[in-house]
Amino acid sequence: MISLTSPVRTRAQDWPAAAKLGALLAATTALFLLPGLWVQIAALAAVLGLYTLPGRVFLRHGLAQLRVLWPIVLVLLVWHALTGDLPDALRIALRIVNAVALANLVTMTTTLSDLTEVVHRIFAPLRRAGLPVAVIEAGIPLVIRFTPTLIQKGRALHQAWRARSSRRANWRIVLPMTLLALDDADHLAEALRARGGISPFED
Numbered sequence: 001m002i003s004l005t006s007p008v009r010t011r012a013q014d015w016p017a018a019a020k021l022g023a024l025l026a027a028t029t030a031l032f033l034l035p036g037l038w039v040q041i042a043a044l045a046a047v048l049g050l051y052t053l054p055g056r057v058f059l060r061h062g063l064a065q066l067r068v069l070w071p072i073v074l075v076l077l078v079w080h081a082l083t084g085d086l087p088d089a090l091r092i093a094l095r096i097v098n099a100v101a102l103a104n105l106v107t108m109t110t111t112l113s114d115l116t117e118v119v120h121r122i123f124a125p126l127r128r129a130g131l132p133v134a135v136i137e138a139g140i141p142l143v144i145r146f147t148p149t150l151i152q153k154g155r156a157l158h159q160a161w162r163a164r165s166s167r168r169a170n171w172r173i174v175l176p177m178t179l180l181a182l183d184d185a186d187h188l189a190e191a192l193r194a195r196g197g198i199s200p201f202e203d
Contacts, residue, residue, distance in 0.1 A: 006108040008058040017114035018121070020106050028099045037087060040094035047101045058108075065104050068151060069097055107144060116141045146184065153180050 006013075012020070031043060051062045073093045080089030107115070119140055123133040157173045157180075 005111060006054070006058055007061055008054055010054040010058065010109055012054075012105075012109035013111075015109070017110045017118045020110055021115075021118055024102055024106050027102055031095050031098050035091065037091050037094070040091055040098060043098045044094055047098055047105070050105060051101070062101075062104060062108060065108075065148070066097070066101055069100060072096065112141050112144060115144065142188070146188075149184070150177075150181055153177070 031040070034040075051059045073096070076093045076096075077086070077089050080086055080092075116137070119137055123137055126133050154173070154177055157176055161173055
């Protein structure tokens with residue numbers, strides 16, 4: 001499995017994970033409450049500035065993680081261009097990019113164990129109330145861990161297709177990608193069962 005943690009050591013990695021998640025929540029809320037296009041553009045400039053501060057390696061690594069957003073942005077722009085509302089498409093696309101980029105910035109500067117500990121503390125009241133939150137607590141770090149793995153496998157499938165055909169892969173790699181994801185999920189389930197599984201009421 002591949003971690004989303006930055007390969008470059010930054011000052012932000014010493015900051016409390018709870019504070020970073022709180023700042024992320026506040027910033028994301030502000031992005032969705034402030035509708036102006038120029039607000040989103042200014043936010044994008046600020047986000048790029050945050051990615052640039054730790055250096056070129058950090059910037060390249062961070063932007064590489066965001067390349068998966070371009071199909072979503074493209075679909076939004078094309079659809080709204082056809083419906084005659086391109087400015088709204090730009091606002092939505094910039095809002096999505098800014099929000100995901102900020103979240104990516106947090107995961108790059110926070111260890112998975114620190115994120116898991118914050119989630120554990122957040123769910124403490126629900127756990128004391130007797131709700132089965134252990135499965136959710138285990139699922140969140142698993143999603144964070146396996147997302148870059150699936151992205152890497154998707155790129156490998158795309159490269160394998162290009163090596164064997166002159167046609168674009170497009171939807172043709174959806175089925176093998178789905179099978180790979182299901183195979184990974186099956187192996188993970190077996191590993192969890194071998195370790196006793198996860199009790200929904202685990203402390």
